[in-house]
Amino acid sequence: MTRTCLITGGAGFIGCEVSKLIEDDFSSIIIMDSMHPQIHKSPEKPAALSLKANLYVSDITDPSAWDELLSKWKPDVVLHLAAETGTGQSLTESTRHASVNVVGTTQMLDAFVRNEIMPQKIVLASSRAVYGEGNWMNQDDSIYYPGQRTNEQLAREEWDFVESSFLPMRSASTLSMPTSIYGATKLTQENILTCWCNSFDVNYSILRFQNVYGPGQSLINSYTGIVSLFVRMAKQNESIPLYEDGLMIRDFVYISDVASAIREAMINPDANKKILDVGSGYGATIKEIAELIAIRYGAPQPFVCKKYRNGDVRHAQADISDTLATLNWTPEVTLNEGMNNLCDWIDLQLG
Ligand SMILES: NC(=O)c1ccc[n+]([C@@H]2O[C@H](COP(=O)([O-])OP(=O)(O)OC[C@H]3O[C@@H](n4cnc5c(N)ncnc54)[C@H](O)[C@@H]3O)[C@@H](O)[C@H]2O)c1
Numbered sequence: 001m002t003r004t005c006l007i008t009g010g011a012g013f014i015g016c017e018v019s020k021l022i023e024d025d026f027s028s029i030i031i032m033d034s035m036h037p038q039i040h041k042s043p044e045k046p047a048a049l050s051l052k053a054n055l056y057v058s059d060i061t062d063p064s065a066w067d068e069l070l071s072k073w074k075p076d077v078v079l080h081l082a083a084e085t086g087t088g089q090s091l092t093e094s095t096r097h098a099s100v101n102v103v104g105t106t107q108m109l110d111a112f113v114r115n116e117i118m119p120q121k122i123v124l125a126s127s128r129a130v131y132g133e134g135n136w137m138n139q140d141d142s143i144y145y146p147g148q149r150t151n152e153q154l155a156r157e158e159w160d161f162v163e164s165s166f167l168p169m170r171s172a173s174t175l176s177m178p179t180s181i182y183g184a185t186k187l188t189q190e191n192i193l194t195c196w197c198n199s200f201d202v203n204y205s206i207l208r209f210q211n212v213y214g215p216g217q218s219l220i221n222s223y224t225g226i227v228s229l230f231v232r233m234a235k236q237n238e239s240i241p242l243y244e245d246g247l248m249i250r251d252f253v254y255i256s257d258v259a260s261a262i263r264e265a266m267i268n269p270d271a272n273k274k275i276l277d278v279g280s281g282y283g284a285t286i287k288e289i290a291e292l293i294a295i296r297y298g299a300p301q302p303f304v305c306k307k308y309r310n311g312d313v314r315h316a317q318a319d320i321s322d323t324l325a326t327l328n329w330t331p332e333v334t335l336n337e338g339m340n341n342l343c344d345w346i347d348l349q350l351g
Contacts, residue, residue: 004028005266006075006119008060008108009082010053011046012039013217014125014209017259018079019050025267029053030073032060033082039218048216060104066111077266078122080108080193083186086221087129088309090181101185102192109196121203121272123265124193128169128210128251128279129183130176133313136164143167148179154308159244161314166249168283170319171208171275180311190275203272205265210279210318214255214338215345227252227339230290231346234299241305246287249315251279254333254341264327271326279318280331292339 003026007015010031019029031053035043045055058065060082083101084090090097112118135143146161167174178184190206197204217225219232230240261278265271290302324330333341 002027003076004030004073005077005079006030006032006073007053007079007081008032010079011035011049011055012081013255014212014258014262015079015081016046016048016050016216017255018262019053021259021263022266023050023052025263026077028073030069030075031055032058032065032069034059039221041220061099061107063107063111066107067115070111070115070117074117075119076121078108078119079125079262079266080105080122080189081125083125085182087180087182087311090185091311094181097181097185101182102188105189105192109192118200118202121205121266122193122197123262124189124204124206125262126190126206126208126275127183127186128208128277128316128318129180130178130187130190130208131169131174131316132177132179132183133161134169134316135167135174136161137167138164145175145177147177149314151310157245157306159247159314166315166317168281168317168319169208169277170322171277172322179313182311203269205271205273206275207261207265207278208275208318209258210251210253210277210316212255212258213252214342216255217342219346219349226286227289227293227342228346230293231297231343232350234293234297235350237297237299239300240290240294240302241307242287242290242302243305243307243309243312244314245306246290246302246304247285248312249283249285249317250289251281251283251317252289252335252338253278253280253331254338257331257333261323261327261329264329268327274326276323276326277318277320278323279320280335281318281320282335283315283317284335289339292336293343296340296343
């Protein structure tokens with residue numbers, strides 16, 4: 001077996017987990033990661049990364065870094081994870097998000113052409129952020145797209161869309177209408193990759209992740225990872241503030257379940273040319289998550305602070321039926337089990 005897997009952004013949360021899971025599938029695992037200081041305390045190879053992985057500390061937007069890497073390695077499979085991921089931050093630092101997520105992707109694809117290296121397969125980590133508020137159902141069962149909540153609506157504390165109910169997101173039937181710059185860049189990444197792969201007959205799979213959580217998630221990045229933020233507050237005996245009314249739904253999917261979905265997408269031809277939703281399929285309210293954490297640490301009850309963030313969506317939950325039917329995969333870790341594992345891990349890290 002002489003197969004090479006290249007993982008961009010592979011030193012991050014998801015990349016480290018995947019690198020260990022695919023150790024026996026590839027003879028070489030190459031990581032291209034800038035070791036972004038917002039995520040990594042140091043540019044050293046993270047302990048969580050597979051021992052087999054070769055780390056190249058370089059930026060995906062830099063064409064010369066690509067040429068250097070591709071002069072040494074010919075990747076058979078590429079997992080494209082490198083991204084700027086701060087949803088809120090992307091509104092005020094849109095150029096940085098666009099240059100890494102959009103131009104970083106085009107630099108990668110141009111480098112493959114320039115170096116005459118065509119991978120057999122590219123798997124892209126996309127996001128539920130591409131859906132924005134997604135699709136909702138009126139009382140007469142008709143489906144509509146409410147679009148982005150206005151500032152006036154939010155200032156009036158009208159969190160939900162009136163007289164309608166949210167429907168889980170499914171790539172085959174839910175239109176993509178992002179409400180954040182981050183979501184817009186992820187959708188652009190999808191579109192660029194699809195055109196390029198179809199033109200060059202390269203297989204691809206696009207996976208739209210819901211909220212990924214678990215041991216290994218960055219504890220220093222204050223722009224992502226609501227669960228680790230809640231844990232830190234509860235550990236300091238603070239009451240967790242709940243934005244809006246705390247009843248926003250999120251689909252928390254455990255890191256090992258995400259890694260196994262990625263591995264399946266890499267090796268299973270049924271995933272070729274598909275866009276698949278990766279979540280637990282279960283929707284939990286933010287209040288439910290905060291209460292679980294507060295109880296664990298004996299912290300005071302969470303409280304509704306009614307703050308809100310532009311670009312945040314009201315509800316997000318995946319319809320994973322197509323993913324279950326396509327991949328030899330099913331999410332295995334329950335929310336309780338996963339939260340306990342994450343809290344145990346954070347306790348170890350923070351003492
Ligand atoms: N974690 C989630 O909940 C979630 C949800 C939906 C989608 N995603 C997507 O999954 C992918 C991986 O997410 P993650 O949670 O592992 O994030 P992460 O921040 O832990 O990892 C991203 C990695 O990319 C690297 N990186 C950033 N900019 C780079 C650049 N210019 N060049 C090279 N490397 C760069 C960072 O150093 C980091 O190691 C991202 O594309 C993200 O959009 C994640």
